[in-house]
Amino acid sequence: MRVTDLRPGLVLAGDVRDVSGRLLMSGGMCLSDRTIGVLKSWGVGEVHVTGEKACGLDETIGEDILAQAQDIVDARLARNDLTHPFVQEVFRLATARTALKLQQGERVLPPPVLPAAPESQEESFDLLDLDALTATNPALGAMPGVLARLAQAMESPSASPVEVADIISNDPGLAAKLLKLANSALYGFPQRIDTISRAVTVIGVQQLSALALGVSVMDMFKDIPKGVLDIRGFWRHCLACACGARALASALGLPNTERIFVSGLLHDVGLLLFILHAPKRIGHVLELVRGHGESLTSAERRILGVDHGMAGGALLESWGLPSSLTQATRHHHDPLASRDLRDVSIVHLADFLAESLVFGSGGQSVLMPVSSVAFDILDAPPGVAVTVLERVEDQLGQLESIFMHNVPN
Ligand SMILES: [Fe+2]
Numbered sequence: 001m002r003v004t005d006l007r008p009g010l011v012l013a014g015d016v017r018d019v020s021g022r023l024l025m026s027g028g029m030c031l032s033d034r035t036i037g038v039l040k041s042w043g044v045g046e047v048h049v050t051g052e053k054a055c056g057l058d059e060t061i062g063e064d065i066l067a068q069a070q071d072i073v074d075a076r077l078a079r080n081d082l083t084h085p086f087v088q089e090v091f092r093l094a095t096a097r098t099a100l101k102l103q104q105g106e107r108v109l110p111p112p113v114l115p116a117a118p119e120s121q122e123e124s125f126d127l128l129d130l131d132a133l134t135a136t137n138p139a140l141g142a143m144p145g146v147l148a149r150l151a152q153a154m155e156s157p158s159a160s161p162v163e164v165a166d167i168i169s170n171d172p173g174l175a176a177k178l179l180k181l182a183n184s185a186l187y188g189f190p191q192r193i194d195t196i197s198r199a200v201t202v203i204g205v206q207q208l209s210a211l212a213l214g215v216s217v218m219d220m221f222k223d224i225p226k227g228v229l230d231i232r233g234f235w236r237h238c239l240a241c242a243c244g245a246r247a248l249a250s251a252l253g254l255p256n257t258e259r260i261f262v263s264g265l266l267h268d269v270g271l272l273l274f275i276l277h278a279p280k281r282i283g284h285v286l287e288l289v290r291g292h293g294e295s296l297t298s299a300e301r302r303i304l305g306v307d308h309g310m311a312g313g314a315l316l317e318s319w320g321l322p323s324s325l326t327q328a329t330r331h332h333h334d335p336l337a338s339r340d341l342r343d344v345s346i347v348h349l350a351d352f353l354a355e356s357l358v359f360g361s362g363g364q365s366v367l368m369p370v371s372s373v374a375f376d377i378l379d380a381p382p383g384v385a386v387t388v389l390e391r392v393e394d395q396l397g398q399l400e401s402i403f404m405h406n407v408p409n
């Protein structure tokens with residue numbers, strides 16, 4: 001169908017790519033006025049469509065709610081360059097999502113406008129000792145053998161499918177989760193995958209090892225105490241970042257999308273470490289972020305001596321996890337400092353998208369600015385933000401039911 005004849009509600013039959021094969025929009029996306037406009041602006045002439053569904057909720061939102069949503073997003077993105085085309089697109093999407101939440105009666109609060117907290121409040125805190133932090137908790141002090149074997153398999157091009165299937169099958173809980181994942185919307189395989197051996201064959205040895213590793217690390221934090229942080233909101237944020245990072249990587253034609261998914265899943269694990277070992281101090285940090293709009297990492301460095309990227313990176317490094325994972329965790333707020341600039345930039349941008357589009361929260365209030373280096377290296381067209389949003393909306397519900405069924409409310 002010609003793009004000029006499209007109408008909201010039509011569904012794309014297949015992926016839309018530019019002349020060099022780069023993904024612009026994914027098949028299955030329900031078109032809206034906004035996405036049709038994006039296709040026109042890219043100069044796409046024709047697309048294949050299949051069927052129609054009701055997805056144009058934007059038009060039913062009143063102007064007062066839209067204005068309220070715009071003010072909230074404006075305040076949350078205040079530290080970002082609002083003239084950058086990608087940020088502008090995220091602003092538009094975030095406004096629409098926030099307006100929808102407000103219309104549905106959800107409480108979405110703007111960041112505070114209070115002045116910065118007085119410096120004297122923080123003087124009594126000692127700097128957090130990272131070595132003590134990992135050493136004092138036996139459960140986190142040493143990586144279980146199964147993780148070491150998965151980490152090795154993830155990095156080794158010659159890892160055997162039988163060996164990996166064996167490692168995973170020895171842990172029934174892990175195997176069950178991976179099978180659910182293999183049969184989820186994340187992959188959309190036409191046929192059911194019933195065994196781990198089959199999952200290794202269709203997803204890949206290194207890829208399934210990476211997923212198994214991520215799921216196992218996530219499981220180690222399942223008993224995190226409540227009260228300091230909304231834990232469900234935290235894991236929703238991590239899953240959205242994982243899913244968004246994978247969608248971004250695939251839209252940009254990059255390999256290793258499973259490894260990038262796991263990097264997204266674990267990027268904020270340092271916050272959990274703080275909750276376990278320094279709950280009062282991280283509680284104070286989060287109060288400053290929520291109550292005074294302070295940047296999360298600078299408040300952490302001031303009060304704890306390290307930020308959650310440094311803490312999470314140190315933990316994963318102490319376990320000997322592959323540097324592709326430790327780099328993303330350590331540097332996701334400053335990709336320029338990493339040795340793996342492209343992959344870390346993807347997690348950095350996916351983190352920003354997950355926070356901006358309010359898929360849970362990783363503890364930020366006024367969002368830290370996206371690194372201009374990340375924008376430069378990825379060169380992602382603004383329309384990719386829509387693709388990522390649609391993928392996360394499609395996949396997050398299933399991922400939550402697989403990963404979060406035992407996370408307390
Ligand atoms: Fe973070």
Ligand SMILES: [Fe+2]
Pocket residue numbers: 237241267268351362
């Ligand atoms: Fe995050």
